[in-house]
Amino acid sequence: MTGIFRGTGTSGTGVPQADTATKQDLLVNSAGLAAALNDETGTGVVVFNTSPTLITPSLGVATGTSFNSITALSSTTPVMDGSAAVGTGTTTARGDHVHPSDTSRALLAGSASQTFSAKDLTLTEEAAPSTPATGYVAVYAKADGLVYSKDDAGTESLVSLPKIRFSAYSSTSPSITSSVFAKLPANTEEFDIGAMYDAATNYRFTPTVAGYYFFNVQITFNAASGMTRMLLALYKNGAAFKYGDDVVPFSATQGSAQVTALIYCNGTTDYVEAYGLAVGTTLTISGGAATSSFFQGFITGL
Numbered sequence: 682m683t684g685i686f687r688g689t690g691t692s693g694t695g696v697p698q699a700d701t702a703t704k705q706d707l708l709v710n711s712a713g714l715a716a717a718l719n720d721e722t723g724t725g726v727v728v729f730n731t732s733p734t735l736i737t738p739s740l741g742v743a744t745g746t747s748f749n750s751i752t753a754l755s756s757t758t759p760v761m762d763g764s765a766a767v768g769t770g771t772t773t774a775r776g777d778h779v780h781p782s783d784t785s786r787a788l789l790a791g792s793a794s795q796t797f798s799a800k801d802l803t804l805t806e807e808a809a810p811s812t813p814a815t816g817y818v819a820v821y822a823k824a825d826g827l828v829y830s831k832d833d834a835g836t837e838s839l840v841s842l843p844k845i846r847f848s849a850y851s852s853t854s855p856s857i858t859s860s861v862f863a864k865l866p867a868n869t870e871e872f873d874i875g876a877m878y879d880a881a882t883n884y885r886f887t888p889t890v891a892g893y894y895f896f897n898v899q900i901t902f903n904a905a906s907g908m909t910r911m912l913l914a915l916y917k918n919g920a921a922f923k924y925g926d927d928v929v930p931f932s933a934t935q936g937s938a939q940v941t942a943l944i945y946c947n948g949t950t951d952y953v954e955a956y957g958l959a960v961g962t963t964l965t966i967s968g969g970a971a972t973s974s975f976f977q978g979f980i981t982g983l
Contacts, residue, residue, distance in 0.1 A: 827890070839983055843890050845875035846979035851968035854903070857957075859964055862914060862921070865900055865955040866966075867976040878978075884954060886978055891948030896978040898925075900957035901937040901967035908933050908961030913940035916954045933961070937973075943981065953978070 711726040725736065755772035759780045812835040813819045819831045820840060828840040849867035857863040870880045878886045888894060896915055902908060913925040923942035930936020936959075944953060955976040957966065967973040 842892075842980055842983065843875065845877060845888060845890060845894075846977075847873040847875070847878040847886060848975065848977040849873070849878060849880050849884075850971045850973070850975040851966060854965045854968040857902075857959065857964045857966060859962070860958065860960050862956040862958045863966070864916075865898065865957060865974055865976055866968075867955065867974070869971075871971060883952075884976070885952045886954075886976075887952040888946045888980070889948055890980065891946065891983065892980050893943055893945050893982045894953070894978050895941070895943050895981050896953060896955075896976075897939070897941045898955040898957075898976050899937055899939045899974060900955070901973040902930065902935065902957070902959040902961070903965045903967050904930075904934050904959070904961030905963035906933055906961070908936060908959060908964070910958075910960040911936050911938040912958045913938045914956045914958075915940055915942050915944065916956050917944060917946075918951060919954075921956070922953075930959075930961075935967070 714727060715721055715724075723738075728735065755770065755774055755778075757770075757772075759774070759778050761781050810819045810821060810831060813831065813833055815833045817833060820828065821831075822828050827843050829837055830840050831837045848871040850869050850871065851866050852869040853866060855863070855866060864884060866884050868880050868884065870878065873880070875888075875890075877888050886894075886896075898913055898915065900911075900913055902911055908930045910927065911930055912927045914921045915923045922944065923940065925938060925940025928936070928938050938957065940955075945951075946953065
């Protein structure tokens with residue numbers, strides 16, 4: 682056997698006796714115990730499981746039911762927003778901490794109004810939301826590409842004017858009958874924001890958004906001789922709706938006339954066309970250039 686012995690004494694059986702007193706001396710402190718062991722890990726003092734004090738231990742996966750007396754508690758006011766970050770702080774948040782109100786975006790509870798700083802706003806298409814809470818307004822985009830609002834009474838309104846405008850001119854020079862209104866075949870688009878002008882077949886503007894539209898038309902007429910009169914008109918749904926000035930051409934063989942008007946369209950069935958009349962011999966509409974005979978329009982209000 683191995684152990685601590687005193688002298689060479691033996692027991693009655695001839696087996697060496699351990700020196701009990703010396704053995705006990707070795708086990709009265711952590712250093713003595715560590716010297717007697719050969720499979721320990723770590724250094725320091727012996728730890729028992731009730732309320733131990735640990736100094737920088739290295740723990741594996743652990744579970745627990747509570748953590749008491751944490752001293753590294755944060756004393757910094759929580760932030761509201763900013764760029765997402767993991768953070769570098771080493772303190773722990775308190776369970777009753779409160780984040781400040783975001784006054785830059787949300788209306789404060791109980792406030793009748795609030796001033797917002799200018800910010801970029803991007804809206805994606807969504808279905809109309811339910812009626813918002815009292816005192817709030819919902820703003821959203823719909824499938825038609827327009828921005829709407831809904832108040833706490835459930836009333837939906839268009840927030841801003843949609844982008845609707847067009848300009849087209851005639852690239853041909855068709856013959857027309859003297860003293861008879863003829864439609865301007867504005868078949869070449871310069872632009873058509875909203876895609877509501879038909880430059881292929883009917884040469885008409887059919888808006889899909891109800892509102893007030895401003896139109897501008899010019900037609901230049903050519904004649905072999907004897908041109909004495911020019912008159913333009915804006916037709917709505919196939920009938921004359923607004924006339925321009927009844928004018929005399931600047932020569933017997935050529936002249937230009939204009940008409941402008943503000944017209945309401947219902948956004949479903951209403952359409953507008955440009956017509957012109959001239960009196961003379963062998964008449965044509967002057968086409969081929971964007972400066973001669975054109976039809977334009979845009980939305981001005983709802």
